[in-house]
Amino acid sequence: xxxxxxxxxxxxxxxxxxxxxxxxxxxxxxxxxxxxxxxxxxxxxxxxxxxxxxxxxxxxxxxxxxxxxxxxxxxxxxxxxxxxxxxxxxxxxxxxxxxxxxxxxxxxxxxxxxxxxxxxxxxxxxxxxxxxxxxxxx
Amino acid sequence: xxxxxxxxxxxxxxxxxxxxxxxxxxxxxxxxxxxxxxxxxxxxxxxxxxxxxxxxxxxxxxxxxxxxxxxxxxxxxxxxxxxxxxxxxxxxxxxxxx
Numbered sequence: 001x002x003x004x005x006x007x008x009x010x011x012x013x014x015x016x017x018x019x020x021x022x023x024x025x026x027x028x029x030x031x032x033x034x035x036x037x038x039x040x041x042x043x044x045x046x047x048x049x050x051x052x053x054x055x056x057x058x059x060x061x062x063x064x065x066x067x068x069x070x071x072x073x074x075x076x077x078x079x080x081x082x083x084x085x086x087x088x089x090x091x092x093x094x095x096x097x098x099x100x101x102x103x104x105x106x107x108x109x110x111x112x113x114x115x116x117x118x119x120x121x122x123x124x125x126x127x128x129x130x131x132x133x134x135x136x137x138x
Numbered sequence: 139x140x141x142x143x144x145x146x147x148x149x150x151x152x153x154x155x156x157x158x159x160x161x162x163x164x165x166x167x168x169x170x171x172x173x174x175x176x177x178x179x180x181x182x183x184x185x186x187x188x189x190x191x192x193x194x195x196x197x198x199x200x201x202x203x204x205x206x207x208x209x210x211x212x213x214x215x216x217x218x219x220x221x222x223x224x225x226x227x228x229x230x231x232x233x234x235x236x
Contacts, residue, residue, distance in 0.1 A: 016202075056228065057221045087214050094211075097200045109202035117200055 012111070019114045023090065023121055030125040031086025043131040044085060051081040093120035150227040157220045161213055163188050168209045191216070 032042035055077045058064045097117035101109065122129075167184045174181050195212040203211065 053221050053225055057224045088218065091199075091211055091214055094200050094203070095198045098198050101201055102197065106201065109200050113200055114202070 015111060016114060019111075019118055023093075023114075023118050026118070026121045026125050027086045027089040027093075030089045030121075030128050031082045031084070032128075033082050033086055042082075043136070044128045045131060046127075047081060047085065050085055051077060054081050054084060089121055089124050093117055093124055096120045147227070150223065154220060154223055157216050157223070160188065160191055161216045161220075164191070164209050164213050164216070168206065168213075171206060171209075188212075 030044060032044050032047055058077070094117055097109070097113045097120065100116050101113050106113065163184060167181075167188055170181065170184070176182075176185070191212050192208060195215055196208055199208055199211055
């Protein structure tokens, strides 16, 4: 009985970790983090507009001075944009899961709430996935 | 950021400075959290100032996310809010409303 319990717990833990890895992978893909490593194309339709918002926001700041002056690498803004989109995908996709947990009065996350988080991340990344399937890059 | 004098665009500069201050305080809380005891006056003041933000962000974050990561999430939300505020300000100027 104890062995069965341990097995069930281990499989739940594995499922939870697998869901988290999938979530991180989807967010990274939506933010075009793969472009930093092996392929310099972005499929996200919002990449350019977010890049514009981030760079205009940083203009004249210390961060901008360091990037343009010391690092001499405006390319860094593309990386910051990628990370920003990936992080915001995770954050926004977490809202429905958090609302579900509050409505059900759960004290900790369940596999279903993780599934909601994952599904929301996939939905948010759908335009990027469609662009990838169509082979249209930005 | 726009190079406007602080008084002429107070309605933009005020909230922007407030958001920036909260971001810096959250960064300090994140760094000092594992190093300094929560009972020290510094940490209590930090917690008192940043807890409203943490509670708001905690309400829209799944429960499996640990507290330290909720601080990072809060920083990201505040940065997004600053970017949105900045764009709203630029749009206002673009349409000649300022």
